[in-house]
Amino acid sequence: MRPRPETKPGPPFLLNSVDRFGRQIAPAVLSVSMEIGPRALAYAQHLIGDPALAMNYFEEAAASVSAAIDEKKASGAPAVRNVAAYLFRTFIRMVDDAKHKEKILDQSLKESGEAQILLSEEAQAETAVLLNEVMETCDRASREVIVLRLEGFSWKEIGKQFDISSHAAEARFSKALDHARKVFKIRRRKG
Amino acid sequence: MLSARRKSKGHKRKPSVDKAFLELGRRHFAEDFPNPTRQGCPKADVLKRLAEKPTQVGDEVLDHITLCSPCYRTYSSFLRELKARRSNRKSQARSRKQPRA
Numbered sequence: 001m002r003p004r005p006e007t008k009p010g011p012p013f014l015l016n017s018v019d020r021f022g023r024q025i026a027p028a029v030l031s032v033s034m035e036i037g038p039r040a041l042a043y044a045q046h047l048i049g050d051p052a053l054a055m056n057y058f059e060e061a062a063a064s065v066s067a068a069i070d071e072k073k074a075s076g077a078p079a080v081r082n083v084a085a086y087l088f089r090t091f092i093r094m095v096d097d098a099k100h101k102e103k104i105l106d107q108s109l110k111e112s113g114e115a116q117i118l119l120s121e122e123a124q125a126e127t128a129v130l131l132n133e134v135m136e137t138c139d140r141a142s143r144e145v146i147v148l149r150l151e152g153f154s155w156k157e158i159g160k161q162f163d164i165s166s167h168a169a170e171a172r173f174s175k176a177l178d179h180a181r182k183v184f185k186i187r188r189r190k191g
Numbered sequence: 192m193l194s195a196r197r198k199s200k201g202h203k204r205k206p207s208v209d210k211a212f213l214e215l216g217r218r219h220f221a222e223d224f225p226n227p228t229r230q231g232c233p234k235a236d237v238l239k240r241l242a243e244k245p246t247q248v249g250d251e252v253l254d255h256i257t258l259c260s261p262c263y264r265t266y267s268s269f270l271r272e273l274k275a276r277r278s279n280r281k282s283q284a285r286s287r288k289q290p291r292a
Binding site (some may be wrong): 007035036038039042043046047082084088089113123124127128135140143144146147148149150151152153157174175 | 197211212213215216217218219220223224225226227228230250251253254255256257258259265270271272274277
């Protein structure tokens with residue numbers, strides 16, 4: 001039997017306690033960041049390529065989440081139920097935005113021979129952004145309808161799963177996507 | 192009659208979302224969130240329950256599968272199993288209804 005090759009442990013994941021704007025990251029958020037950091041960065045690297053830039057965005061996201069938690073506490077609004085998921089989604093929204101800005105810069109290349117490849121990449125990025133928005137902003141039933149549809153379930157099958165008609169299932173799907181598109185546009189306008 | 196006439200004139204209903212979107216979306220969840228150390232992953236039976244009886248599973252599991260590609264793929268395979276089982280049941284029921292020759 002061949003001996004198993006030893007796997008080298010990766011470099012330790014280190015995170016600053018302030019982001020590049022000097023905003024503090026709360027200790028609770030920092031500990032969650034250390035947990036999800038490596039895989040969140042893997043997602044960002046896949047999209048934007050630069051690990052240093054990805055790390056900057058991650059620290060920004062952690063600082064924004066810390067501020068949001070404090071704000072919620074102060075205003076008496078319901079607390080964030082899952083800090084890890086909240087942070088992850090804030091981060092991927094930032095990465096998606098960065099990717100979108102990069103795409104705008106690349107638009108002048110569209111007329112070249114690589115137009116086809118760029119367009120498919122663009123469609124991929126748009127789809128990812130839209131679905132991330134749905135998962136962040138829509139209610140559970142809508143999210144489930146979206147996932148089932150992506151998995152090839154017919155409207156009839158989805159309707160059965162939720163005790164609704166196939167038309168209602170289809171309407172829920174369209175409504176969720178429209179809502180996500182609207183939120184996405186508003187966010188873009190705000191910059 | 193009306194529907195037949197509509198079809199012949201090419202007034203087919205346009206699908207609300209195209210296949211490319213569904214395929215890209217499925218690929219996004221199945222590939223873009225690698226989680227090699229399987230951090231925070233629920234057990235396979237929880238994912239199975241999410242596929243079969245979603246109301247019995249908490250929101251956090253649904254949150255997790257949309258942020259973890261390995262879990263999404265496992266969930267997807269349970270959904271496919273469920274779909275296959277349902278269509279088997281349907282075809283069996285249909286064959287039972289048909290009179291024997």
